Amino acid sequence: MSTLPLRADAAAAAEAAAGTTVTGSRLAAARRILASEPQTAVGLAIIAVFIGVALLAPVIAPYSPTTQAGRVYAAPSAAHWLGLDDGGYDVLSNLIYGARTSLLVGFVAALVGIVIGGGVGLLSGYAGGRADGVLMRATDYFLVIPDIPLMIVAAAIFGQNLRNIIIIIGVIYWTSTARLIRAQVKSLRERTYIKRVQSAGASHYRVLRYHLVPQVGPLLIANTVLMIANAVFAETYISFLGLGDPSVISWGKMIQDSLTGGAIFYSAWWAILPPGLAVTIVVLGATMAGQGIEDALNPRLRVGHLAVRRFRLRPLYGDLERE
Numbered sequence: 001m002s003t004l005p006l007r008a009d010a011a012a013a014a015e016a017a018a019g020t021t022v023t024g025s026r027l028a029a030a031r032r033i034l035a036s037e038p039q040t041a042v043g044l045a046i047i048a049v050f051i052g053v054a055l056l057a058p059v060i061a062p063y064s065p066t067t068q069a070g071r072v073y074a075a076p077s078a079a080h081w082l083g084l085d086d087g088g089y090d091v092l093s094n095l096i097y098g099a100r101t102s103l104l105v106g107f108v109a110a111l112v113g114i115v116i117g118g119g120v121g122l123l124s125g126y127a128g129g130r131a132d133g134v135l136m137r138a139t140d141y142f143l144v145i146p147d148i149p150l151m152i153v154a155a156a157i158f159g160q161n162l163r164n165i166i167i168i169i170g171v172i173y174w175t176s177t178a179r180l181i182r183a184q185v186k187s188l189r190e191r192t193y194i195k196r197v198q199s200a201g202a203s204h205y206r207v208l209r210y211h212l213v214p215q216v217g218p219l220l221i222a223n224t225v226l227m228i229a230n231a232v233f234a235e236t237y238i239s240f241l242g243l244g245d246p247s248v249i250s251w252g253k254m255i256q257d258s259l260t261g262g263a264i265f266y267s268a269w270w271a272i273l274p275p276g277l278a279v280t281i282v283v284l285g286a287t288m289a290g291q292g293i294e295d296a297l298n299p300r301l302r303v304g305h306l307a308v309r310r311f312r313l314r315p316l317y318g319d320l321e322r323e
């Protein structure tokens with residue numbers, strides 16, 4: 001009689017025993033901590049509001065972003081809440097439509113970075129040996145390349161369009177995710193339940209898909225949200241440097257157009273401040289949400305000596321009274 005079916009059944013039983021309790025307790029703990037983390041709710045609310053504004057731009061924008069609405073650098077008024085820019089376009093309308101480009105770049109570039117970094121980290125941490133060395137050396141090379149010179153060269157070679165900007169940002173910011181996931185996977189692969197599943201005959205693909213990926217998933221989620229903040233900021237300074245797509249409206253392009261159009265000379269603060277504040281608020285919201293999600297989904301960060309915000313000194317007065 002063949003032992004392959006028995007080994008497959010044993011692997012499935014080991015997987016069920018190892019995964020069911022961990023998954024249930026993690027989800028319950030995540031709900032409790034997310035409910036007790038005000039910064040997470042605030043950060044997610046900020047992101048949701050800006051996503052809603054971007055999706056409803058054609059409905060809520062008071063003017064078309066391609067139609068002049070008045071004289072250059074007209075001050076804020078009842079008709080134009082945030083005034084007009086250097087081309088006579090409504091700043092509020094451009095701000096609303098610019099959210100589409102900035103958030104699109106932020107989300108898609110973060111997804112590209114997470115896919116590359118997560119894949120490299122998983123393979124490097126699980127395979128070990130020569131594969132680990134090769135992948136980590138490649139990660140180190142990408143890590144030391146300066147961001148801005150690489151963006152300038154890439155824009156000059158491949159052209160200034162939205163797709164290239166997304167790819168450039170994703171390729172630049174995957175390295176930190178790869179190193180973090182690699183360290184987590186190297187720790188997880190030595191756990192008892194992973195060894196038990198492997199000894200029961202589970203394939204490498206099965207171990208990665210059903211055990212390691214769910215375990216590092218919380219870190220990937222938190223890093224995705226944090227990378228959105230980095231990508232939105234990167235798109236802003238890429239456009240500010242004049243390397244962005246000139247055919248689309250974004251918050252960085254609004255700032256760049258205002259400065260090159262003499263907004264400072266005309267004291268037209270309304271053409272510079274709103275897009276800068278929008279970038280700041282989105283980056284802050286994504287950072288708050290990412291840190292809160294990481295605290296909620298990564299049990300190690302709930303240990304007192306690893307989480308500064310949760311660290312509390314033990315009161316001494318009770319000990320003194322007993323003495």
